[in-house]
Amino acid sequence: MAVAYRLTVLGTGYLGATHAACMAELGFEVLGLDVDPEKIASLQRGELPIHEPGLEEMLRRNLANGRLRFTTSYQEAAEFGDVHFVCVGTPQKKGEFAADVSYLDAVVESLAPHLRRECLVVGKSTVPVGTAQRLADKLALLAGPHVELAWNPEFLREGFAVRDTLKPDRLVFGVASERAEKILRDVYTPLGDVPTVVTDFPTAELVKSAANAFLATKISFINAMAEVCEAAHADVKQLSLALSFDERIGGRFLNPGLGFGGGCLPKDIRAFMARAGELGADQALTFLREVDAINMRRRARMVDLARDLVGGSFHTRTVGVLGAAFKPNSDDIRDSPALDVALTIRQEGGAVTVYDPVALNNVRKAHPTLDTADSALTAVRNADVVLLLTEWQEFVDLDPEAIGTVVNTRNIVDGRNALDSEIWRAANWNYRALGRP
Template identity: 55%
Template sequence: MKLSVIGCGYLGAVHAAAMASLGHEVVGIDVDEAKIALLASGQTPFFEPGLPEILTTALASGRLSFTTDIAAAADAEVHFIAVGTPQRKDAAGADLTYVDASVTSLLPHLAPGSLVVGKSTVPVGTAQRLADLIAPTGARLAWNPEFLREGFAVKDTVEPDRLVYGVDPRTDTEDTAVLDAVYATAIAAGTPRIVTGYATAELVKVAANSFLATKISFINAMAEIAETTGADVTQLADAIGYDNRIGRRFLNAGVGFGGGCLPKDIRAFTARAEELGRGESVAFLKHVDEINLRRRQHVVDLAVNSFDDHIHDHRIAVLGLAFKPDSDDTRDSPALDVAVRLTGLGADVIAYDPEAIPNARRAHPQLHYADTLDDALTGAETVVILTEWAQFRNLDPTETATRVARPVIIDGRNTLDPTAWHNAGWTYHGMGR
């Protein structure tokens, strides 16, 4: 099929390349000339494992192209809207500027019978508004939320764990058939498919992210209790995780969640619920957000306490700046936030991340960044692990002790073996351990 993807950021670039790898003819469109030039040359504007390979292959096949000209979408049968919906600068709600602009710019190029498919995360009610806007062109609208995990985005696009189609009940059979053709490979592999209305499709993504955020903040709240009582939150998570009703995944206590989805999505969901007069239904999400932010300060407090409250000019190695491993995304990153807070208190912070330093430096040029892991560790008086990259998880405690000035480590992700580090002479601080 002929597809257009409007918006070539993280979601759009992955979706365009993945769809082309499945045999579709795809044009990716974005107003950012520099981004389009990079993608057209086979380079990615962000780090995502597996994306460079499918991008290069798709470009070489001739099935994938990129442009800044929205008119290039005119021949497409299906148009995917994959632009960002960041948090508004003046409020907690979602900023729909890019969604509205992309649909408005697409209107003159829509053909009767074509299908516009929203993938962006939007407040419930947005799809119906856009469907009404599109209707005079004879095109139709569907909503197909994305469920990508950074670091696994290519796999999650090519082999999704579920497909959700939000369609107009008057054209649901026709629209479902079109989307089934787009996702024919996944459908053939037995991927579960849920066909529903617009509102449910819009709520699926924010509900899923809200649940995951709640689960993470729950175990972090338990970590706070564990730290007070002398319990071990990791063993606690193991014990309750055996209950099939609870499950072990996302029960890892640490410095909290971040990134471009969970924080802004739970805030936007709360704001939209209040607009709908149902703020009390998701009022708990404000506490989820508060717990999450509190864990960042807890790591800062541990670092300060490790110097008996005299942190000024003491050298601290911060390992990790991305909000998660296998990503260079520093949006609302707990790791970067902790590094900034420690620097603000006068510590001599030297930060290292294998992929995220360029993004971190653009946002916070005042921080000191190490070129290598060894540079960050050398002479450090406290080491703080904030992103669970494999090279941090696999550090040898005995060898690492020879590089630092003082063997004190704060394991902000509970990724290390406390006994091994204690036995190697380290003072170890975990989260709720």
């Protein structure tokens, strides 16, 4: 390691816990901070509040070797760290599209008075463009010229966060000086040769928003084609396959289905629209409103397909739901399309039972009256229709004959186009999927 910087990570949610453990894995001394004493105590015991493959083992390994520890003290963090990574959330404001950046302000206001020596504060959170400069000005006012700000957006995918941190496809440094650039290059030297873009604050902030907007648009595009395919009696899976061979388009994020959810993509594109409006550039992003609308229509269409299979009404019908997390390899149920569909069907009178390999604890906390099961077979027992709503490999590998022995009627709606339709139809299932004949 070129320079022995000591790092702090301020905020130990999904992003912060991952960044702290991975930086310790790279050989740095790391101090994680959070204002929640229970969360800190849990992390210090090596227990994660989230499900992320490989992360808990890394956390425990670096706690044991002494490179990683946690605190609730901003004073301790300020005295310890040479580089302070800000990793707090920027949720959507209640009743608005705009992002709530109050947690960022709280971190800066709490940390700045304790910063007595030269250091670099690095924002990693996804923020409305203009936030970095505002925080830089606040830092200068509260801490003085010896403290500098940089912006280094994260590009983590839930379920692949450890890999994305240790083997990123690119790094973006929003900096105002060569010194800040050098520090960031030193910090990330252990990663090896990674494509790096060095730019200004606004561009660095926009990279993450623009990336999310593009991915959301691509997902909603193929789902819009699914709507057309249903009307034309075409097959969106075959359409998607044909499009994927065009190198200009590619096949990633071109999987038709129930659409996107989670704690980032939906709120980030809405915040992007809101900020564009504040800047007077709202017309440039009006297409994102339709992207959002297409995405939400997929959920309603899923309910429609299930309702059709049970005779037009969910009353007196039993529905087995496979999947609650917004995506596989995660226990995140924030804005989950799967959970949204399950709750909608229950509101329409269906007897719904949900199973998910890792998200059940979160489901039970958030929706204690929703029936859950501890296995796929139990969830679909006596079901009049089965819904596959999160494409866990466990569900893709299900034996249609084995499942067929416990259901009431062999009806299935594949909300993720993840199953082999021919195999399921050969097992006498009424197979339906979004955008397919």
